[in-house]
Amino acid sequence: MITGNELGERKIVTFSLGQQIFGIEMAALIEIREWDEPTPLPGVPPYIKGVTNLRGTVVPVVGLAERLGWAASPVHARSCILVVNLAGKQAGFLVDEVADIVLIKDSDIRPAPDVEIGEAAVIKGLVKTATREGGSGPAGDIMVLLLDLEALGITRTLDLAA
């Protein structure tokens, strides 16, 4: 899944969820959409908010906060959906706000210590990035939790366990 260039660098998209800054691999991102109420589905775990129409394809929308076992994040004007490719399937993740696209070095990724998240396996590592000038959020270095999208895959087996 981790794909970097020969220089050992990769681009990540960072976004906020609650107080945390998360990052996902840019390569997996299909598009960023504004929040649009999805069509709810019956009989699915609460974190699956429903399905939405992505250019003719029916794509599930997942509340990332709930998926990680947190309280649902309230939807506001800057809420958006990150549509990603999860092992060939497409899924949209609801996040609070998209922050930035940053280039990081593979060597800068640190293994994740125990994080306050139901499944530690979804955190692939930690990386420090500098905020851009004029960017939102606190100035200076920030810590980004790199998410392992594969571990977030929404399969039925996982739902039965949830």
Add this chain to the structure above:
Amino acid sequence: MSEELDDIQAIFFEECTEGLATAEAGLSAMDAGDVSPGTIAGVFRAVHSIKGGAGAFGHAALTAFAHRFENLLDEVRADRIKPTPGVTRVMLAAFDVLSDHVAAAQGTAPVPADAQMLDALEAILKAGGAPDAAPAAAEPEPDPFGFEPVAVAIDPLEELDPFGFEPVGVALEELDAAEDAGAPRPWTVTFVPSDAALAHGGEPVLIVRELELLGGEVTAVDLSGLPPLRDLEPEHSYFGWTLSVPDNVDETAISDCFDFLAPSSIVEIAREAAPATDLPPVDWATAAPPPPEPPALPAASAAPRPVPPVLDPAPQAAVVAQPPRAASPGNAEPAAQTIRVDLVKLDMLLNLVGELVIRGSILADRLSPKDQERVELPQLSRLTREIQDTVMSLRAQPIKQAFSRVPRMLRDLSVETGKQVVLETSGETTEVDKGVIEKIGDPLTHMIRNAVDHGIESVERRLAAGKPAEGTIRLSAEQKGARIFVRVADDGGGIDRARVRGKAVEKGIIPADAVLTDEEIDQLICAPGFSTAETISNISGRGVGMDVVRSNVEALGGRVEISSVPGRGTTFTMVLPLTLAILEGMIVRLSGQRFVLPLANVIETVQPEPGQVKPTTTTGEVIELRGNYLPVRRLNDTFGLGANDRQRPEDSLVIIVESEGAGLVGLMVDTIDDRREVVIKSLDQNLYPIRGLGGATILGDGSIALILDIEALVAPASRIQKGLAA
């Protein structure tokens, strides 16, 4: 192995599948008494192609087995071994082993133990009067005595073969003759430039000269294509040449001479046959995989003029005089012009056409009839329909593909059960969507097993009942309107309703005092966990078979019908939709959200009068309809939608639907918006299937409506709760 090679290998396995189907159809026809040369040659060609490809990819076990099998087929083809029923049966068994070998090469099955089968093949070969030939032919080495087929030359993978196998078709008589002669025979090269060869700069004399440089000699010139002088076009090519080229020339050197030949010219390169051999030539052109370029078969069959007879018939007549088309009756039909298309592309096309159809219906909704005429919408709709039909037909495949595995299964089942069963099939050419064909395989397997295991009686019982010892299973398919009917009918004892009922009571499927019609008892066979087999056999009796059939068929939007006459037999019918892509539906609203109700299930819509819907239990309700009481389900409740206080029935609509599982049921919805065709989008493409939903669709405004799965919705509460409790 490189990716490219993997791709080519995938094509090889695809061709194997086709080849196996052809071989099986041919062998089955032979088993049924059709031993015409065309049929036999068809089987031979199929096995030969498999062997050739297998050799190229280094599937040693498959190659070796196919080779032996081919030897026997060759003898039969040459009429040296008579295709007696006994021989045919051995060949059918050999075919089964061959299928296993192909599966093993694909990595989906273990390599079968074929020693016994090889012995059986050899025994026939020996008995057939070619005692010393088989061992020699079985040598997995290039045959030293030549008869090198064109297949080798045009197979681009030949050099990749690590085992040095060559797809050689060894004609045994020739082998013997070659031993006498002790040397390879010269090549015979026939070529007939196409009419347009000169216009393309393909000067035939240059080719003849080139061949002469190799030591070739013109043995015959065909002048039969020459028109009367007044019609002669100086820029047309009218002649055909036959040359004899010395044996020591490499075949590729010969074929290289034809590199720049115009398309649709005819070229044949073969070793000269032994004198006094009337063996028909191996039809290399069709036996080999289609070559990528001319000069080869497709060109030959597209040739503008008939292949002329060769003037000097001896000694190479056997090889040269018969162009591919005339080699045997089986080859008479011209090769269909086909093209392989990625299924994904086809699906995308189908999807887009579906969207087009829906856009059209939205347009029709929004425009007044007068405006529709003005913009010629009806014409556009008609065109769209035609495109849709054509695209659908692209995905349609003869149902033969699903039927083709049945004969083998029956042979296995006959051995396991000791029952003798004859298969009769009809309607194999009925065309069905590929998706449907892929999904009826399993249900069909269960139905056939069920028919043999439970339907057909033992031989003794059949004889005692005055029936022929051999049971008959009729497998048929037919299309009626937008539905396909696939029937499996046996002439067995019929359903023993008393026993079925007893078993159902014992298993707690029905209460002991239940009053059931014969049809309802028959349906119990499909109930989950039902099995009447007294001993759990290898074949059926695990109590899942018919339940699986029903749920698979329902998942396809179809249903299973059962009819049974005691003592006469049972018929299972799968009623399937023609396509899985488009559905006619009713757009209904539940608490503001739109859903699609498949129209096929809808019987009528009722606006209840006050008091017409009556509660029966705390949760159950019924609707009174012309003196009958039908159960009513509030879909708002089923999906956990809407407010807690219940809507009054008179403010709702009740849609009466017919279901397989629960008969007539009323579904309560808020309103009906519309009725239209929708394109089915699967939920499992990006998520997973959800019980109660048959998929989703995208409406004209871009929003998504969920498609209701009637059967799942009306199923008894216990079955649905775990799926729908949101």
